[in-house]
Amino acid sequence: MERLGEDELTAIFQRIHGSDDRRSFHQVSKQFLSVACIRLLKLYSSVPDFLYEILPASPNLESFECSKPLSNTHMKLLAQSCPKLRSLNLNSEVNSNPDQADLVPGEFDFNDDGLCSVVNACSNLYAVLLSQRSYIGDVGVASLIKQSSKSLTYLDLSRCVNVTDESLKAIGKASCLRVLSLQGCRLITDLGLSYLANGNVRNCLEVLNLAECDKISDNGMFCLKQMLRLTDLNLSKCGVNVTSKGILSLCQLPNIERLDLSWLINITDMTLTVIASEFVKLKALYLTGCKAISGDGLCHFAFHGTLEELQLFSCNNISGENVELLVLTCKKLTYLGVNKTMIKMPMLESVEDRFYMGNCWIDWQ
Numbered sequence: 001m002e003r004l005g006e007d008e009l010t011a012i013f014q015r016i017h018g019s020d021d022r023r024s025f026h027q028v029s030k031q032f033l034s035v036a037c038i039r040l041l042k043l044y045s046s047v048p049d050f051l052y053e054i055l056p057a058s059p060n061l062e063s064f065e066c067s068k069p070l071s072n073t074h075m076k077l078l079a080q081s082c083p084k085l086r087s088l089n090l091n092s093e094v095n096s097n098p099d100q101a102d103l104v105p106g107e108f109d110f111n112d113d114g115l116c117s118v119v120n121a122c123s124n125l126y127a128v129l130l131s132q133r134s135y136i137g138d139v140g141v142a143s144l145i146k147q148s149s150k151s152l153t154y155l156d157l158s159r160c161v162n163v164t165d166e167s168l169k170a171i172g173k174a175s176c177l178r179v180l181s182l183q184g185c186r187l188i189t190d191l192g193l194s195y196l197a198n199g200n201v202r203n204c205l206e207v208l209n210l211a212e213c214d215k216i217s218d219n220g221m222f223c224l225k226q227m228l229r230l231t232d233l234n235l236s237k238c239g240v241n242v243t244s245k246g247i248l249s250l251c252q253l254p255n256i257e258r259l260d261l262s263w264l265i266n267i268t269d270m271t272l273t274v275i276a277s278e279f280v281k282l283k284a285l286y287l288t289g290c291k292a293i294s295g296d297g298l299c300h301f302a303f304h305g306t307l308e309e310l311q312l313f314s315c316n317n318i319s320g321e322n323v324e325l326l327v328l329t330c331k332k333l334t335y336l337g338v339n340k341t342m343i344k345m346p347m348l349e350s351v352e353d354r355f356y357m358g359n360c361w362i363d364w365q
Helices: 006-014 019-026 030-038 048-057 072-081 112-121 138-148 165-171 190-197 218-224 244-252 269-278 295-301 320-329
Strands: 042-045 063-066 087-089 127-129 154-156 179-181 207-209 232-234 258-260 284-286 309-311 335-338 354-357 360-364
Touching: 030 048, 042 048, 048 072, 072 112, 112 138, 138 165, 165 190, 190 218, 218 244, 244 269, 269 295, 295 320, 320 335, 320 360
Parallel strands: 042 063, 063 087, 087 127, 127 154, 154 179, 179 207, 207 232, 232 258, 258 284, 284 309, 309 335, 335 360
Antiparallel strands: 354 360
């Protein structure tokens, strides 16, 4: 009996529709695997060692995802094998610590060399996610922007601890980037924010996550007010140098819908008063841990026309009456998070966790 050729195997494979059956098909032999992979467009890998067989057989791959450690060798193989790649999700499930002495950069986890291999071979990337890839730095980011500045719309560099203001200088040149996460990039300063605010990216960026970037200050906020396309801004845990003065300057942003100011201890009632009146499109406001605010400031959100979600966990100076006022007057409010140990509402003392008040879900923790 003659061996089945690739044409016959391809015809068989096209008649298999179940994902489990297709998986069984490509596990039979290398030849079967080759046929299964030739039409593969998306790949999630949980076992990187299998990539040596899969990637060379997947020239049409457009989307690749892996949360495990990958070496520079893996990245170079991806670059050589998959030139049509457009989406690269390498968000790591664990942080690769560059301070561990027994790890060799590029072997345990890829560095700028590995990233450059991929971005130089795949110049039409539209989404790149690199969260917690600790060996990635300014060289890799600059190469990515240079090659994909006209296609890249989504970039996640969360907790890439070697990313500095130089990376933001490169990102400022991106012409269609809409989402940028820099959470935990603690080397970023106001200078980096000025690069964003004065570059092409200010005309397209809509979502910016700066949570835990604790070297920025009010001066950086003065820069951000130029980014008029922003709809979602996260400043959670940005430290004591971001104060009411800086936040008030952001009121010049006309399209803000989501604003996270959690754990900014220098945010005051005056800030809330201006936010309530100026952010007319605001849908979600996060004030967890803003210990300087009180019910006097929150009362200015009464009858707010667009507010849907409000978080007030770990806020000490709020009363049950303040909560009731917001729920009864903000007709679009559907979620409100508060600590029951900090807010006294006698009629609700028997309620343990969560409940509805009108149309609003009260997260009563």
